[in-house]
Amino acid sequence: MHRPCDVVFVSRQRLVGRTNGSSAYLLDLAAAARRAGLACILVQPSPSFFGRMPVLRLTSDMEVFTRHHARGAVRLGRLLVALDPAVWLSAARGVLARTTRRAGLNMHWLKDRKAPYSIAVPWTDADRTYGARHVPDGAIVIADYIFQTEAFASLGRKPRATATIMHDLFHRRAELVAATGASDSVVAVSRKDELDLLARADLVIAIQQAEADFVAENLPQQPVMTVPMSFAAIATAQPGEADQILFVGSNTEPNIAGLKWFCENCWPTIRNALPEATLQIAGTVATGLAGYGVPAGARLLGMVADLDPLYSRAGVVISPLTFGSGLKIKLVEAMALGKAIVATSVTLQGVEEIAGPAVCQADDAAQFAAAVVSLAKDRALREKLGLKAIAVAEQHFCATATQDQFTAWLLDRCAGR
Numbered sequence: 541m542h543r544p545c546d547v548v549f550v551s552r553q554r555l556v557g558r559t560n561g562s563s564a565y566l567l568d569l570a571a572a573a574r575r576a577g578l579a580c581i582l583v584q585p586s587p588s589f590f591g592r593m594p595v596l597r598l599t600s601d602m603e604v605f606t607r608h609h610a611r612g613a614v615r616l617g618r619l620l621v622a623l624d625p626a627v628w629l630s631a632a633r634g635v636l637a638r639t640t641r642r643a644g645l646n647m648h649w650l651k652d653r654k655a656p657y658s659i660a661v662p663w664t665d666a667d668r669t670y671g672a673r674h675v676p677d678g679a680i681v682i683a684d685y686i687f688q689t690e691a692f693a694s695l696g697r698k699p700r701a702t703a704t705i706m707h708d709l710f711h712r713r714a715e716l717v718a719a720t721g722a723s724d725s726v727v728a729v730s731r732k733d734e735l736d737l738l739a740r741a742d743l744v745i746a747i748q749q750a751e752a753d754f755v756a757e758n759l760p761q762q763p764v765m766t767v768p769m770s771f772a773a774i775a776t777a778q779p780g781e782a783d784q785i786l787f788v789g790s791n792t793e794p795n796i797a798g799l800k801w802f803c804e805n806c807w808p809t810i811r812n813a814l815p816e817a818t819l820q821i822a823g824t825v826a827t828g829l830a831g832y833g834v835p836a837g838a839r840l841l842g843m844v845a846d847l848d849p850l851y852s853r854a855g856v857v858i859s860p861l862t863f864g865s866g867l868k869i870k871l872v873e874a875m876a877l878g879k880a881i882v883a884t885s886v887t888l889q890g891v892e893e894i895a896g897p898a899v900c901q902a903d904d905a906a907q908f909a910a911a912v913v914s915l916a917k918d919r920a921l922r923e924k925l926g927l928k929a930i931a932v933a934e935q936h937f938c939a940t941a942t943q944d945q946f947t948a949w950l951l952d953r954c955a956g957r
Contacts, residue, residue, distance in 0.1 A: 547679065552684070553589060565747060572943040683705065686706065686737035687737070744763070772938065778851065782855045788857075
């Protein structure tokens with residue numbers, strides 16, 4: 541009997557579990573491959589993924605991988621520990637910088653510096669050698685982001701098939717950032733370079749149809765497949781409590797900028813109308829807001845192990861993004877959980893026709909605040925929107941609807957078709 545081939549994901553994300561949208565998406569694809577009976581291997585060829593965190597705690601989500609190879613790291617149970625002293629020194633410098641800042645000391649030489657965007661850090665010869673050593677013969681190799689397509693040429697042997705997870709349109713994101721005057725930690729890529737990187741794979745995996753359409757239009761010979769993020773929708777809407785407003789997000793520039801815009805331009809109006817309202821901010825976005833000084837009524841919760849109770853209590857879920865591209869995964873999560881949502885057009889980019897009827901859209905600050913207040917005061921409306929959101933999630937974002945085509949492609953390539 542023919543042995544099924546391995547599926548190797550090459551990633552330079554700080555992947556520890558479903559802690560952010562891009563990590564959740566990669567793990568979603570790996571889980572689909574495992575359900576199809578294929579073994580999944582994670583190869584992280586560069587220690588740059590540690591950033592300034594020398595010890596990472598892996599969640600049970602990482603058990604989807606039968607093997608995990610990380611250069612410059614040692615595995616101790618569920619801990620992944622960096623071996624490079626530079627990572628430990630960078631972490632110590634960051635802690636010292638934050639401590640002195642809180643103490644009111646202004647030491648310019650100790651200015652806190654963010655780690656480079658590891659996903660796009662240039663590949664080194666050591667990265668290539670490590671990647672080639674840990675990719676088995678005849679594997680299907682999937683690059684996590686276009687920048688990891690560098691691995692394909694360094695394997696020294698032809699893989700059974702290659703794919704790249706698109707995640708985002710980087711050149712378009714750079715254009716949006718420039719238009720809003722915001723700052724972004726993500727690398728800027730030209731349109732031409734992005735197309736060149738996308739063309740390296742046998743298949744491009746897009747997270748939403750708008751990005752797949754971009755590939756089809758600009759690389760007509762390039763196979764592309766839309767595989768949206770999947771969520772299991774609940775049975776009924778959760779209207780929650782009128783005075784509970786919720787935002788969930790990771791520590792990214794779009795989330796930080798969007799929350800600051802909301803706090804400064806929308807929250808005062810909401811609090812005037814709803815004096816008892818509280819804004820619950822969950823996720824690592826709290827790290828990016830450190831030192832910002834969130835307004836009265838707002839709470840920075842940080843990482844929350846179980847978000848279900850927060851979603852259940854929330855009367856309104858907000859997504860006030862002012863720039864960014866790619867599918868906003870927390871939008872889909874909130875829809876699958878039957879929530880009333882107020883979101884900007886940026887949040888809905890790429891899924892406007894699908895999700896638009898189930899979400900209150902507002903870009904103007906006054907309109908955004910008014911939508912939140914209106915939903916908070918009307919439980920029946922919250923329930924109605926929640927039911928619409930569940931219907932959209934069931935039709936477009938359940939695992940069967942999103943992953944069948946992807947697993948069929950994997951099995952066909954394993955069979956040599």
